[in-house]
Amino acid sequence: MAEVLRPQMMGARVSRLEDPRLLSGQARFLDDIQVPGMLEVAFVRSPHAAAKILSVDVEAARHLPGVYAVMTHQECPVMLWNKESYKVGQPALADGEVAFVGQPVVAVIAENRYIAEDAAELIRVEYQAITPVLDMRDAIQEKPRRVHEHAENVFFKKSRQTPGFDEAFAAASHHLTASFRTNRQTAVTMEPRGTAAMLDAASGRLTVYASTQSPHRMREDICNLLDIPEHLVRIIVPEVGGGFGMKAACYPEDVVVAQAALRYRKPVKWISDRLESLESDVHARDDIHDVEVAFDDDGKIIAIKDHLMADGGAYPAYPWSGAEGETGLAARVLTGPYDIPYLATDIDCTYSNKTPLGSYRGVWGPIASFIQEGLVDRVARHLNLDPADVRRRNMIRKEQFPYRNAARMIYDEGSYLESMEEALKLIGYEDFRKRQAVLRQQGRYVGVGISVFVEPTAMASSEAGEVGYESCTIRIEPSGRVTAAFGLGPSGQGHETTMAQLLADQLGVPLADIVVLHGDTDSAPYGGGTGGSRSGPIGGGAALVAGRQMRERLIKYAAHLLEAGEDDIELGDGKAWVAGVPDRSLTIRTIAQTAYMDVSKIPEGLPIGLEITGRYLPKRPVTFSNGTHIAEVEVDVHTGVVKVTRYAVANDCGRVINPTIVEGQIHGGVAQGIGAAVLEALRYDEDGQLVTTSLLDYLLPESTDVPRIDVHHIETPSEGEGGIKGMAEGSLIAAPAAVACAISDALAPFGGMVDTLPVTPDMVLKMVQDR
Amino acid sequence: MADERVEVVLQVNGREHRLEVSPRWTLSDVLRHQLGLIGTHVGCEQGVCGACTVLLDGEPVRSCLMFAVQAQGQHITTVEGITPENGLSPLQEAFRAHHALQCGYCTPGMLLTAQALLDRDPNPSEETIREALTGNLCRCTGYQFIVDAVLAARGQGRGA
Ligand code: FES
Ligand code: FES
Numbered sequence: 001m002a003e004v005l006r007p008q009m010m011g012a013r014v015s016r017l018e019d020p021r022l023l024s025g026q027a028r029f030l031d032d033i034q035v036p037g038m039l040e041v042a043f044v045r046s047p048h049a050a051a052k053i054l055s056v057d058v059e060a061a062r063h064l065p066g067v068y069a070v071m072t073h074q075e076c077p078v079m080l081w082n083k084e085s086y087k088v089g090q091p092a093l094a095d096g097e098v099a100f101v102g103q104p105v106v107a108v109i110a111e112n113r114y115i116a117e118d119a120a121e122l123i124r125v126e127y128q129a130i131t132p133v134l135d136m137r138d139a140i141q142e143k144p145r146r147v148h149e150h151a152e153n154v155f156f157k158k159s160r161q162t163p164g165f166d167e168a169f170a171a172a173s174h175h176l177t178a179s180f181r182t183n184r185q186t187a188v189t190m191e192p193r194g195t196a197a198m199l200d201a202a203s204g205r206l207t208v209y210a211s212t213q214s215p216h217r218m219r220e221d222i223c224n225l226l227d228i229p230e231h232l233v234r235i236i237v238p239e240v241g242g243g244f245g246m247k248a249a250c251y252p253e254d255v256v257v258a259q260a261a262l263r264y265r266k267p268v269k270w271i272s273d274r275l276e277s278l279e280s281d282v283h284a285r286d287d288i289h290d291v292e293v294a295f296d297d298d299g300k301i302i303a304i305k306d307h308l309m310a311d312g313g314a315y316p317a318y319p320w321s322g323a324e325g326e327t328g329l330a331a332r333v334l335t336g337p338y339d340i341p342y343l344a345t346d347i348d349c350t351y352s353n354k355t356p357l358g359s360y361r362g363v364w365g366p367i368a369s370f371i372q373e374g375l376v377d378r379v380a381r382h383l384n385l386d387p388a389d390v391r392r393r394n395m396i397r398k399e400q401f402p403y404r405n406a407a408r409m410i411y412d413e414g415s416y417l418e419s420m421e422e423a424l425k426l427i428g429y430e431d432f433r434k435r436q437a438v439l440r441q442q443g444r445y446v447g448v449g450i451s452v453f454v455e456p457t458a459m460a461s462s463e464a465g466e467v468g469y470e471s472c473t474i475r476i477e478p479s480g481r482v483t484a485a486f487g488l489g490p491s492g493q494g495h496e497t498t499m500a501q502l503l504a505d506q507l508g509v510p511l512a513d514i515v516v517l518h519g520d521t522d523s524a525p526y527g528g529g530t531g532g533s534r535s536g537p538i539g540g541g542a543a544l545v546a547g548r549q550m551r552e553r554l555i556k557y558a559a560h561l562l563e564a565g566e567d568d569i570e571l572g573d574g575k576a577w578v579a580g581v582p583d584r585s586l587t588i589r590t591i592a593q594t595a596y597m598d599v600s601k602i603p604e605g606l607p608i609g610l611e612i613t614g615r616y617l618p619k620r621p622v623t624f625s626n627g628t629h630i631a632e633v634e635v636d637v638h639t640g641v642v643k644v645t646r647y648a649v650a651n652d653c654g655r656v657i658n659p660t661i662v663e664g665q666i667h668g669g670v671a672q673g674i675g676a677a678v679l680e681a682l683r684y685d686e687d688g689q690l691v692t693t694s695l696l697d698y699l700l701p702e703s704t705d706v707p708r709i710d711v712h713h714i715e716t717p718s719e720g721e722g723g724i725k726g727m728a729e730g731s732l733i734a735a736p737a738a739v740a741c742a743i744s745d746a747l748a749p750f751g752g753m754v755d756t757l758p759v760t761p762d763m764v765l766k767m768v769q770d771r
Numbered sequence: 772m773a774d775e776r777v778e779v780v781l782q783v784n785g786r787e788h789r790l791e792v793s794p795r796w797t798l799s800d801v802l803r804h805q806l807g808l809i810g811t812h813v814g815c816e817q818g819v820c821g822a823c824t825v826l827l828d829g830e831p832v833r834s835c836l837m838f839a840v841q842a843q844g845q846h847i848t849t850v851e852g853i854t855p856e857n858g859l860s861p862l863q864e865a866f867r868a869h870h871a872l873q874c875g876y877c878t879p880g881m882l883l884t885a886q887a888l889l890d891r892d893p894n895p896s897e898e899t900i901r902e903a904l905t906g907n908l909c910r911c912t913g914y915q916f917i918v919d920a921v922l923a924a925r926g927q928g929r930g931a
Contacts, residue, residue, distance in 0.1 A: 015867050015868060015870075016867070016870065018875075019866070019867040019872060019875075020859060020867070022872055022875030022878055023850075023854075023859055023863040023866055023867060023872065023875070023878060023882070024810070024850065024851070024854040024859065024863065025808070025809065025810015025811070025849065025850035025851050025854065025879050026809075026810070027875055028809065029809075029812070029876065031803070031809075031813070032803075032809040034804070066774070114774070114793070114795065114796070115774065187910075188910060189874075189876075189910060190812075190814045190820060190822055190874065190876040190877050190908065190909065190910050190911075191812070191814065191874065191876040192814070239874075239875065240874065241812070241814075241874045241875070241876030242873075242874045242876060242910050242911055244910070273815075273816055274814070274815040274816060274817055274820075491874055492872075492873030492874030492875065492911050493873070494873070660870045661870065663870075663916075664870045664873055664911075664912055664913075664916055665873070666913075667912055667913030667914075667915045667916065668873065668910070668911045668912050668913045669913075670913055671910075671912075671913035671914065672910070672913075694815070694817045694819065695815050695817060695819035695820055695908070696817065696819055700908050700910065701913075702904075702905045702906075702908065702914075703900075703901045703902075703904040703905055703907075703909075703914040703917070703918065704901045704902065704905055706913050706914050706915070708915060709913065709915060
């Protein structure tokens with residue numbers, strides 16, 4: 001008999017284990033949590049951008065049949081305030097004033113959502129409106145006023161420059177200036193936010209069902225804010241219908257729901273509707289960059305100076321403001337994949353009377369890439385050089401790794417130039433330029449945009465928090481089947497499959513014998529959760545570390561029971577055998593039976609049972625993925641409509657666990673990037689009213705807006721466990737820039753360049769007319 | 772504003788249900804909360820996202836925009852109704868094989884829209900498929916693998 005072949009699960013295109021329940025409508029999302037007696041919450045929210053609250057009258061609501069309770073700040077006196085970082089916090093329910101449209105003011109708790117909403121309409125809040133602070137540049141100058149009397153508007157300020165910057169900048173032969181603007185966008189998960197909470201009848205502990213990316217962080221936040229010890233709180237994360245960074249924060253509504261369950265000793269649930277989502281999910285990308293670039297005659301970029309500004313909204317999201325994340329990291333990776341020796345950055349993040357800024361996939365990246373690639377294209381156009389050539393001249397070369405950039409970030413090895421050449425091939429660049437010339441003759445405007453990106457992943461701290469490691473607890477049950485628990489918080493990434501793939505290889509068991517648990521602080525070992533593209537490299541690393549430890553233990557058992565040397569034992573297909581003698585074998589089940597039931601046979605020095613927790617803390621504080629996106633667009637110069645027609649990606653995220661899953665995430669990020677580039681904007685009017693309050697106003701890409709995306713993988717392993725790098729954000733980091741550059745390229749005959757996202761038809765028409 | 776109740780008879784996935792509902796309850800709420808058919812998802816309640824799509828006499832409709840009482844007398848099919856007793860339908864299998872779902876929240880609505888398309892046109896082109904899916908928003912997949920799945924499920928019927 002031939003030796004049993006062990007399939008390599010890592011790198012295999014395995015179908016997902018989580019799919020059957022999702023496809024058959026059996027999966028349980030937050031709104032599917034239902035227990036007898038459960039009450040539902042509706043919030044009364046501020047209709048003003050800025051106002052004093054003169055009075056709140058809840059009596060009529062309180063007396064409506066079916067209403068259980070009405071909560072104001074008095075009943076929930078909690079501040080979501082990270083005092084170490086900010087002078088300002090947000091009260092869970094408004095306390096005397098409101099500072100953005102959609103801010104929660106009163107919570108109504110009733111038998112069902114319909115009644116809760118009826119009652120909410122009976123609540124009378126008297127406001128005295130004050131002048132809202134809405135313009136970012138004005139706000140930085142404290143105009144028209146301070147958002148919070150006792151705190152300066154600018155809440156985060158940082159300047160940094162490479163030594164020798166001024167001389168190098170002045171000495172360069174060419175200089176250009178540009179101002180880039182990205183407009184407010186938000187993640188728009190298809191499943192809105194929601195929270196449910198209840199007391200456990202037996203233990204009296206509080207259970208909070210949360211649609212979040214980070215179960216342990218949510219537990220910490222709830223415990224800190226409500227002053228409950230951690231062992232008395234359990235967080236359960238059911239199926240999560242998309243997160244994209246937006247579900248990494250703890251929100252006022254989470255706290256109110258938990259407080260209501262504690263206070264009234266009833267199960268309580270709140271589910272956001274879409275209007276509430278658009279008003280109160282954290283916003284993102286409200287940034288302005290005033291940039292100067294210095295370069296030489298060959299297009300070699302020498303120095304970049306950037307004044308980065310971000311509008312953080314009314315309060316810092318809890319526990320971090322997205323404005324700080326967007327600018328702070330953009331300032332460190334603004335030079336992207338290019339060897340640009342000098343960088344000077346000044347950051348100003350300001351408060352305003354808009355929704356708080358938090359994280360959305362890519363955080364800093366979509367903005368920084370837009371600027372970095374926009375600058376390269378400006379240099380190319382100024383010198384009349386090919387944009388691909390200017391990129392080649394500036395690209396960090398293989399021999400420069402590990403590379404230290406102008407902001408002192410260390411890049412580990414990547415495939416920067418290689419990825420660009422590959423993507424150029426995929427899109428057929430030479431051929432495209434010919435096509436473009438011909439079409440221009442016919443009055444048709446097509447363009448390509450090249451976006452070469454770097455993606456810092458698996459960072460020691462990220463939107464998912466400051467926990468730099470991840471943990472995996474493996475328990476092989478007496479049956480030989482495997483349960484593995486993680487502190488991750490997946491929202492569609494397929495961790496149940498990818499983590500099982502990694503474990504299957506280590507333990508030599510079939511994929512179907514592994515169940516991956518996550519999202520329950522009672523079963524999961526402590527972990528940081530999902531965000532900042534860390535689950536693959538750090539969570540996967542934990543799977544490999546724990547898997548290896550368990551593998552060693554299984555081998556010790558097998559060697560002992562088969563009376564062979566440990567070096568001769570092989571594992572696979574649910575069995576252990578002596579190398580070259582497949583008949584001398586036993587099943588993992590037999591080992592497990594021994595470990596639990598036949599304990600006198602346990603080898604010397606091994607503990608009873610088969611349970612191990614392994615933890616993984618990467619040695620490097622960050623590992624960089626990279627790649628190149630190229631978009632082809634056609635711009636209708638009569639209507640201003642942009643159509644993305646072709647799209648190519650060369651992606652390098654180190655060793656790939658499951659190529660199909662990686663491709664799926666890239667496709668999704670590209671679609672979001674197309675939305676960011678031409679469709680999505682949250683708009684406020686001059687009174688600070690959000691005017692994009694439905695998905696008819698805030699436009700998401702539809703199936704006809706996204707072209708086929710051609711993805712090619714390159715694998716430059718990281719130095720970390722398994723050679724894995726993160727990859728969830730790179731596609732949204734790169735795509736807006738690719739589309740923006742393509743539009744600039746298409747409209748080159750008219751002279752202008754894109755400097756604002758999203759590019760609306762009006763803006764296109766203006767660029768055409770401004771010729 | 773008291774919640775008066777009326778009786779309604781709904782035909783859902785081939786079964787008849789006699790229910791007491793408030794006239795203002797949406798079909799999506801009644802399917803989810805009265806009948807426990809949680810596969811129907813609600814993503815906007817504004818008629819835009821398509822997550823709540825069900826079939827009404829074979830045609831895709833948005834169950835968040837209808838009152839349950841309006842569905843009386845028509846045949847309602849939810850994702851539970853296109854799922855065979857054992858395993859998955861050919862379309863569902865194709866979704867799995869082609870990785871047409873990530874978070875899975877849009878998926879039931881996508882399946883029903885796609886199934887209705889395949890029922891009336893067993894061999895649609897990619898363009899037709901994309902057109903048919905424009906009313907179903909997905910934030911995770913970028914649509915490509917969904918389109919691939921529907922292409923692969925052509926000509927296979929509903930199965931079971
Ligand atoms: S929930 Fe019905 S269309 Fe969005
Ligand atoms: S799979 Fe998440 S919205 Fe479609």
